Amino acid sequence: MQTFIKITVIPVFASIALLLFYPIDGYERTGIKRLKRLELIEAGELKTTSPLPAGAMRSWEDIHLNLSARRADSVATFFTEDEQLQKDINVLFRGMDKSYSLSVLDISDPEKLRYAHRNETLGYQPGSVGKLAVLVALFTQLQKIYPDSFEDRLALLRNKSVKAGQWGLTDEHTVPIFDLEKKTLVKRQVIASDVFTVFEWADHMMSVSNNGAASIVWREALLMAAFGRDYPELTEEQAMAYFKETPKKELTDLANDVVNLPLRALGITTDEWRLGSFFTKGANIYVGDKGGSIGTPLGLMKFLLQLEQGVVVDEPSSLEMKRLMYMTDRRIRYAQSPSLKDAAVYFKSGSLYKCDRSKGEPCGKYEGNVQNYMNSVIIVEHPDNCRYMVVLMSNVLRKNSASDHLYLASAIDKAIRKVY
Numbered sequence: 001m002q003t004f005i006k007i008t009v010i011p012v013f014a015s016i017a018l019l020l021f022y023p024i025d026g027y028e029r030t031g032i033k034r035l036k037r038l039e040l041i042e043a044g045e046l047k048t049t050s051p052l053p054a055g056a057m058r059s060w061e062d063i064h065l066n067l068s069a070r071r072a073d074s075v076a077t078f079f080t081e082d083e084q085l086q087k088d089i090n091v092l093f094r095g096m097d098k099s100y101s102l103s104v105l106d107i108s109d110p111e112k113l114r115y116a117h118r119n120e121t122l123g124y125q126p127g128s129v130g131k132l133a134v135l136v137a138l139f140t141q142l143q144k145i146y147p148d149s150f151e152d153r154l155a156l157l158r159n160k161s162v163k164a165g166q167w168g169l170t171d172e173h174t175v176p177i178f179d180l181e182k183k184t185l186v187k188r189q190v191i192a193s194d195v196f197t198v199f200e201w202a203d204h205m206m207s208v209s210n211n212g213a214a215s216i217v218w219r220e221a222l223l224m225a226a227f228g229r230d231y232p233e234l235t236e237e238q239a240m241a242y243f244k245e246t247p248k249k250e251l252t253d254l255a256n257d258v259v260n261l262p263l264r265a266l267g268i269t270t271d272e273w274r275l276g277s278f279f280t281k282g283a284n285i286y287v288g289d290k291g292g293s294i295g296t297p298l299g300l301m302k303f304l305l306q307l308e309q310g311v312v313v314d315e316p317s318s319l320e321m322k323r324l325m326y327m328t329d330r331r332i333r334y335a336q337s338p339s340l341k342d343a344a345v346y347f348k349s350g351s352l353y354k355c356d357r358s359k360g361e362p363c364g365k366y367e368g369n370v371q372n373y374m375n376s377v378i379i380v381e382h383p384d385n386c387r388y389m390v391v392l393m394s395n396v397l398r399k400n401s402a403s404d405h406l407y408l409a410s411a412i413d414k415a416i417r418k419v420y
Helices: 033-042 083-092 127-145 150-159 198-207 211-233 236-245 248-265 281-285 297-309 315-325 402-417
Strands: 101-106 114-118 161-163 175-179 184-188 195-197 344-354 371-381 387-395
Touching: 033 175, 033 198, 083 101, 083 114, 083 402, 101 297, 101 402, 127 150, 127 198, 127 211, 127 248, 127 297, 127 315, 127 344, 127 371, 150 195, 150 198, 150 315, 161 198, 195 198, 198 211, 198 315, 211 236, 211 248, 211 281, 297 315, 297 371, 297 387, 315 344, 371 402, 387 402
Parallel strands: none
Antiparallel strands: 101 114, 101 387, 161 195, 175 184, 344 371, 371 387
16 A cells, blocks of 8 residues: 655645646746746745645656556556445435546556546547647657657757747637746737747647647647658748648648547547547638547546556657646636645646527526536646546536536545545
8 A cells, every 4th residue: 555644735725717837947948938937936036916836836857657667558457446436436426417427546556546437438528628639649740750859859849939820819718928028927819920939839728728729739730740850940931831732621631630540549439539620710711620529538537547657659748748737826627626735736627618598598608508518637646645537527507517526526535535
């Protein structure tokens, strides 16, 4: 049995607000300018009314993969149901809507994993959780360009700047823009003339779940697949010419393969997780939709598991993707649970709702009466080495499920920790 050590931490408060990811000391490594602001805040050179949670203070060098010692083990060996944990999980859902689906894996002891589930093969519209597939696509193509040098891949992410164009339009989510000289922060929507490095676009996609950034990162992965080792020197003019001159069906097929084939390589089936459309209407000028999007708790858990094994692309890519999932600011929905305030969390949330007001029923933001998907994907690492992963998906109509996700986060945490 894993030994747990009691560690004293500083309590902080968490509330619904902007999410920011990647370790706060990552500016020199990544060139992501908003991280410099966090460094200055930590150093006391800038003031903030939003102190970082205790679990958000890890260095990028402190983030590790939990199952790398078991990278040769097949995925199927990890999904053996633990009888007691399954009983404890079943109790939590009594009286709750049947649409709640779950996959949970306790990895505290890598040699004795505990698994529990609920409707884990049921499919949902993944919403912004699908951006994880775009992240995998990006690192897959980087590996193809520089198969022998991860440092060259990082350098490309850090040094290649690309323009938003129509692909970045439109999205209500803002992005944080930090002026290094003036030390000022502006948050606004992406505009067509915006230029950021590929690393910064990836960060905008993950940190604030910007849809325009997701379409741009997907676009760049598509261009990497099309141009291969010529991509690093590709100009905006050449890229635009490619999109204008290539038949839309050919672009659609390639874009679909770029995000979905890496998932198939991980043994995740098309019914377990797939992405069929870009995240912005601007992208549809050039690329069409294909196959629809779906996600299941089991499919996404397969991804998290193999990420921790270090086999999503390769070990350094898996680790870098995990860093991009690391939350370094206030937390929402599942991650907002007070039980997790001292834990490091690697998190992606997604939602999609649709209203039909002709029904005369209550309907609003995150309270759709036709569709009301809310999904949470998280890796939790407590200071005492209790570690586990959860995928929670729901489609409860006419209700904002954020409070239920928060409740379940605390209850699941308690169920897992009770044996320790």
